[in-house]
Amino acid sequence: FVHRNQENQSAEVTFILLGFSEYPGLQVPLFLLFLTIYTITVLGNLGMTAIIKINPKLHTPMYFFLSHLSFVDFCYSTTVTPKLLENLVVEDRTISFTGCIMQFFFACIFVMTETFMLAVMAYDRLVAVCNPLLYTVVMSQKLCSLLVGATYSWGTVCSLTHTYFLLELSFRGKNAINNFVCEHAAIVSMSCSDSYISQKIALVSATFNEISSLMIILTSYVFIFITVVKMPSTEGRHKAFSTCASHLTAITIFHGTILFLYCVPNSQSSWLRVKVASVLYTVVIPMLNPLIYSLRNKDVKETVRKSINTKLLCH
Template identity: 45%
Template sequence: MDKGNNSAVSKFILEGLTHRPELQIPLLLLFLSIYMVTVVGNLGMITLILISSLLHTPMYYLLSSLSFIDLCHSTVIVPKMLVNFLSEKNIISYNECMTQLYFFLIFIIAECHMLAAMAYDRYVAICRPLLYNVVVSHQVCFWLVGGSYVMGLVGATAHTGCMLRVVFCKDNVINHYFCDLNPLLELSCSSTYVNEVMIFCLSTFNIIIPTLTIVSSYFFIIASILRIRSTEGKSKAFSTCSSHMAAVGFFFGSGTFMYLQPSSVNSMEQGKVSSVFYSILVPMLNPLIYSLRNKDVKVAMKKFMEGKIFW
């Protein structure tokens, strides 16, 4: 046990998604397939945006950043999860657990703010189109992306720092498939009041503030779209936003269910299902949503498949 770890626990056992042995291999194959689609989809999106001049705009710069976050976010959790499906005991050391928690929090918080930044980008594009190149310049995009990562680093450092102060001396079985905040606090034999306050405050900030940004952006967007006279114009404007709205709904819906419920009513089993959505399914769905519903991405992909890589 490391000297920096004051707990009587040097390793944890992850319960995983199910206790039924007959489901281990089917679940392994299912989540391996999901992870492969996630890696291919997000790497493909990043590569396509990088090499296609058609996609060298602020909107797609933000989208490539979202794809990178999704790729990292999924990679922090899924590979260990897949290994655990083949293990008799899903053991993770204290240091590995805290490291996984830290990087998971970085990317989950960064994604909250990245989705808000993308909503702001759509607001300017639809409501202030003549000022778009000035308001959403490459420098502004850099600050939006950088700010998302800074928020992730600050939040992850605060949460993990508080978790390192927690003493684990009871059970070492985590009722989850990865090291998350609430399941870890269930094992504490020291006061978790500071941790719970930190979770509530930071989760409220990192969910409510981006949500308010997104809702207010789409309020003005919808108001602007309704003023468009032509049906074709309305349809084009709605299609520009529909992909982002779908991604936001999946991510914030499941995240809110997990982190903003009082602990007394929060079921860990329900929390597992909820976390599968935002930690595994959403990183897979985002590139699919944006590629299948985006005309520019389809055109760029078609030219790429035809061998017209740079144009």
């Protein structure tokens, strides 16, 4: 009976994603801006995955992780942006209870996966810089697959846990979410039952994931820095730093945004800041990653150039 009651409740419950509705004059410019960003994101991430596949020179652990980062960014952006675009052009901004929970579930998987994928990539750079002669032995295909599998698995476990505790809450009628995405804090704030456990689990999980992934990254980069400083040649130092530069840029933007988002107190005045931060890490970052990695990388640029030249010759 309880289960049936919850099903009936979820059928009647709807959420309204307010998004940027308080700025009616900006709806069309924002639609065009986000559509452009989303197009670049899809082309950039799928393009990066294709480039890594077709160029045998890029069949290395670093690019194996990068292709998965691109795939995660593509999935993450696709979970959030189409609904955001739709809500900028339609009057009815409602999303069903199931739709909202599903959007949260998938967004949560991909953001958790990306968090640890960046940590895995830091470990990969550590081995490459500190142990170059043993790099291919240490970063074997088996270990790489294991590490990638672990990031997806952990993302799924975290997401299932959060979603389970969200489904334990009760909701009634129409609920207005002051954001363009079904994020945890917004859904919980709409609940009419005690959400203490769900909020505590979210806080503990977010803190653990953020601290543990940052510890892996910081520890890796401390060792990388020590190794680079000890290098006798300036050229060697420059080469080592340039292999890490793209990754460091991606990490700074990703973790900087998340820390900014969750260190801001949820007062009314901060809702706009929360929305801006949400836009950054759900819409902008998935677009930036392929650009960061391709613009700083000779092999990627070379593959793109060759592909374009081949296409032109064929025509």
